[in-house]
Amino acid sequence: MPKIYDNIENQLSTGLRETLALSQRGDFCIGYFNLRGWQELSDAVDGLAGMPVMEKDGEIFRTCRLLVGMQKLPSDLLKEMFFQGDEHIIDQAEMVKLKKKLALEFKEQLTIGAPTERDEIYLRKLSRQLKESKVVVKLHTRHQLHAKLYLAYSNDARVPVVGFLGSSNLTLAGLVKQGELNVDVMDQDAANKLSKWFNDRWNDIKCIDITEELIQIIDESWAADRLLAPFHIYLKIAYHLSREARAGISEFKLPRIFQEELLGFQQNAVLVAAHHLHKRNGVMIGDVVGLGKTITAAALAKLFEDDFHLATLIICPKNIIEMWEGYVHKYGLHAKVISHSMVQRVLPDLRRYQLVIIDESHNLRNDEGSRYRAIKAYIEENESKVVLLSATPYNKSYRDLSSQLRLFIADDQDIGISPERYIEKLGGSVHFTSQHTETFIRSIRAFEKSDFGDDWRELMRLYLVRRTRSFIKENYSGTDEVNGRKYLTFTDGTRSYFPERRPKKVEYPFDPQDSFDQYARLYSEKVVEMINDLELPRYGLKNYLLAKPVIASTPEEQTIMSNLSRAGRRLMGFCRTNLFKRLESSGYSFL
Incomplete structure (x- = not known):
């Protein structure tokens, strides 16, 4: 009677290891091959001595042959292969195409989950076994092959072939966890028929060797048995961190008029912002003052108007309505401009605009305000995409950022x-x-709930486009060969040079003996003592606490009082220093 391996009473991994320990070589046919799952049999395969086996090219020494029957392939590629006749021979170009597609799937396996030290050890061992030809892997492409067959060969005259047949793939779940059903095949007539069945498929002309591809995948992954230069790790991190930006730059194309008018850093800002807006329905453009947030947003509106036929509603402070209307007219935007102060009256009855630009969005940091609620209600009702513009999106707390983002992100x-x-x-x-x-x-x-800056940086990475002047200067500027100054080049060829700040020391004389010399009087002991003697009660609240309070303070109150002492001394010193500087800058105003 065959023995049942259901991973409850008997684990298939245990049965395979015990059998392989008495064998010389193995043949495995599986539907799916999980690179990490190999660790369950890796040590047992290392113990195999190997045997000669007859293949289509003659006798060859083998240790372990692994036939994969249903590894995930793109559906279009599978259809193309299946519709070709059985006599179709895979040429070199097709084989390269197929191997590349398959390599991507195996590579994706290694990106799932956090890698462990055990994963790393056994993936390196698999790489070594593949390089030493101890393990050879082929992919069966004639048709999908869902069989799960494990064969072990030995020199035992009575039972030279032992088979295991059932439902378990070569994965951790298939070999160890519950829910499987497998049996051993000890009958030699049946075992030999299974061996012939395996050999027929192994030698099929549409069965391709993918051993070298697997070696390359492992050796180029985190499991590679080599030291990496810190610079290469830095490049890898930079590559992944810039993935969103690169996606935007390649995903969209600027309208021609903006290609001619925008500088390079502004064009990239539009494309990256377009990616965020399209993917997440909202983006915040937070470039510092003077880098062109307004024209960037106008270009973004025009891009979404051309590509997705979206009309735009622009909500801005009253004093810049005329500027925005000028942009609407100049670039032919299908847009309406209203001021922040009009939103409560206008938005409830306004037609649907699928794109909303909110200029100076930091004015909407208070999510309890009536303007905030009116704008949020309009965006939710019309399912509008949102572009937030602010050079100062963050003021007092991280809630300033989340309040603005929650205009288009549900709680x-x-x-x-x-x-x-x-x-x-x-x-x-x-x-x-x-x-x-x-x-x-x-x-x-x-x-x-979080006060950690790292958490908020990770959040804003998904929604924020922000550059500083120093960033633009370092990454988008040219260098004048004559004077070495940095500049930006406009579309007409003219250059705009970055200003250079050069602090200069200004010395001035004063006579301590001259009673009419304002600076001499400023540095006199009398003035210094007057400043030091200032009480500054607002910043010295610690001095006004009762020495013996009637009611004992709680631990929380004691913490507040101790903080008053530390902060008070610092603030009082800061105020005195600032006052002295103010006197020095304009003595006539005070003396």
């Missing part, structure tokens, strides 16, 4: 990331859920 929306530093502080996701029972862990509300 319970899954944004794909969570505040990892804050969760780590609490002790893990379980503790977060227990403390914040009504807050989804991957929502913007979850980020509002």
Whole structure:
């Protein structure tokens, strides 16, 4: 009677290892091959001595042959192959195309989950086994092959071939976990028929060797058995961090008029912002003052008007309505401009605009305000995409940022990331859920619980486009060969040079003996003592606490009082210094 391996009473991995320990070589036919799952049999395969085996090119020494039957391939590629007749021979070009597609799938395996030391050890061992031809892997492409067959060959005269047949793939779940059904095949007539079945498919003309591709995938992954230069690690990090920006630059094309008018850094800002806007329905452009946020937003509106036929609503302060209307007219935007002060009256009855630009969005930091609620209600009702413009999006707290983002992000929306530093502080996701029972862990509300800058930087990476002058100067400017100064080149060829700040020391004389010399009087002991004697009660609240209070203070109150002492001394010194500087800059105003 065959023995059943269901991974409950008997584990298939144990049966295979015990059998391979008494064998010389093995043949495995599986539907799917998980690179990490190989660790369950890796040591056992290392112990195989190998045997000669007859293949289509003659006798060859083999240790372990692995036939993969259903590895994931792109559907169009599979259809193309299946519709070709059985007599179709795969040429070199087709083989290269197929191997590249398959390599991407195996490579994707290694990006899932956090790698462990055990994963690294056994992937390196698999690489070595492949290089030494101890393991050879082929892909069966004639048709999908869902069989799971494990054959072990030995010199035992009575039972030279042992088979295992059933449902388990060569994965950790298939070899160890419950829910499988496999049996051993000890009958030699049946075992030999299974061996012939395997050999027929191994020698099929549409069975291609992918051993070298697997070696390359492992050796170019995090499991590679080599030291990497820090610079290469830096490049890898930079590559992944810039993925969003690169996607935007390649995904969209600027309208021709803006190609002619925008500088290079402005064009890239539009394309990156377009990627965020299209993918996440909102973006914040936070370039510092003077870098052209307005024209960048106008170009973004024109791009979405041309590509997606979206009309634009522009909400801005009253004093720049005329400027925005000028942009609307100049670039032929299908847009309406209204001021912040008009939103409560206008928005409830306004037609649908699928794109909303909010200039000076930092004015909407208060999510309790009536203007904020009117704008948010309009955006939600019309499912509008949103462009936020502000050079100062952050003022007092991180809530300034989230309030603006929540104009287009629902409180319970899954944004794909969570505040990892804050969760780590609490002790893990379980503790977060227990403390914040009504807050989804991957929502913007979850980020509002965090005071960690790293969490907020990760959040804003998804929505913010922001550059500084120094960044533009370092990455987009040219250098004058004559004077070495940095400049930007406009479309007409003219250059705009970055100003150079050169601090200069200005010395002035004063006579301590001259009673009419204002600077001499400023530095006199009398003035210095007057400044030092200032009480500055607002900043010295510690001095006004009762020495023996009637009611004992709580621990929280004691902490506040001790902070008053430290902060008070610093602030008082700061005020005295500033006053002295003010006197020095304009003595006539005070003396």
